[in-house]
Amino acid sequence: MAEKVLMKGNEALAEAAIQAGCRHFFGYPITPQTEVAAYMSKRMPKIGGTYLQAESEIAAINMVLGAASAGVRAMTSSSSPGISLKSEGVSYIAGSDLPCLIVNVERGGPGLGGIQPSQSDYWQATRALGHGDFQLIVLAPSTVQEMVDFVFLAFDLADTYRMPAMILADGMLGQMMEPVVIEKPENHNIPPKTWATTGTECKRKHNIINSLYLKPEELNEINVKRFERYEIVKAKEARAECLYTEDADLIVTAFGATSRIVKSAVKAAREKGLKVGVIRPITLWPFPVEAYKKAAKTAKAFLSVEMNMGQMVDDVKLAIDCSRPVHFFGHTGGVIPTPAEVLENIEKILGGVQ
Incomplete structure (x- = not known):
């Protein structure tokens, strides 16, 4: 090698x-x-x-x-x-x-x-x-x-x-x-x-x-x-990376570099006992629809984290046939979300669905 x-x-x-x-x-x-x-x-x-x-x-x-x-x-x-x-x-x-x-x-x-x-x-x-x-x-x-x-x-x-x-x-x-x-x-x-x-x-x-x-x-x-x-x-x-999705109440989804931030936030959430999973689409087209459909069978909500104004949100909604709420958090213009901000949104959403 x-x-x-x-x-x-x-x-x-x-x-x-x-x-x-x-x-x-x-x-x-x-x-x-x-x-x-x-x-x-x-x-x-x-x-x-x-x-x-x-x-x-x-x-x-x-x-x-x-x-x-x-x-x-x-x-x-x-x-x-x-x-x-x-x-x-x-x-x-x-x-x-x-x-x-x-x-x-x-x-x-x-x-x-x-x-x-x-x-x-x-x-x-x-x-x-x-x-x-x-x-x-x-x-x-x-x-x-x-x-x-x-x-x-x-x-x-x-x-x-x-x-x-x-x-x-x-x-x-x-x-x-x-x-x-x-x-x-x-x-x-x-x-x-x-x-x-x-x-x-x-x-x-x-x-x-x-x-x-x-x-x-x-x-x-x-x-x-x-x-x-x-x-x-x-x-x-279609390709996706799925982490902790089997028992997750909330699926946090992100692509590209933002997924690294999301993984840090989800790890911190798991350490607090929160049931949170990650889906990272690797192919944006074709969108990995089946990964989201499978997760939607047990998850109560989704959160899309992006460095834009929520451009992937509609694809997540379509993938799960709008069967679960899809929340959004992100920044635009070059501002990068932090793990602490993502964790805050995770806790806020889970507080409303549990």
Whole structure:
């Protein structure tokens, strides 16, 4: 097993992408993700890869589209407003059924907002990252090690289902340093891409990458088939971490870095004899509905803790068919909730349901 090394989240993610077979990075600097691009600018030329700082975020995502069309592993990274600029290109990539990796190290918003950690792009990532009917796989790491591990997973899932994947992190994870192991999973191979535009060598018909279909019946059929594939993703790839849920009266749910704060608060609550559990969605899309349904059979209430104004609350309500009250606590604009604040909310809710 490889030795652990101390790395900043952004840089660890970038190195993991290289180890996962990515040789084509297109980006544009924006805080707090700039270290991803800076790291790639140093490493890619040394390994025969391509690093290109595009003239804009719009150009960068369309370069990803072109590279992905050729069947290579390509990625881009940005932060909140930069991701907004990429949204049209992401829709084209999804409409062309192309795999790629998009990294969003979130900052506060809306608008230019601030450069502090935030989770206010949840809706954007899971609901509206571009126009039209499409989804992308969204993974939410909670540690620097998961920043690394999810890069391999994201590329593999994107290739398997021919769709874009996103790692939705935040400024706290991007900037913190933790010991990590960067190692390829066993039997890690990039699958052949018979659909890619790599030249025919006069051995097959031309492959065409396209997202334009002028006949409505044809576009309808393609969209329906794409959503049939999404149903397979929902059935097979939803992931969640569940702790202390078997006897919990209250389930506290959080994603990403906020889940670390929640775990500390729940541990303190358990030490006080309070029956509290944790559900951490690892995939924000597909949302791990079954984990919440199972917990709702015994839990009396849910509490969603987020670094936004409650963007995940509706997904929790939908997952449990609104069968239990779903409370919210959080801060926005870069203010990070504390374990003490979460514990205070836990005690307040349990005092009302017991």
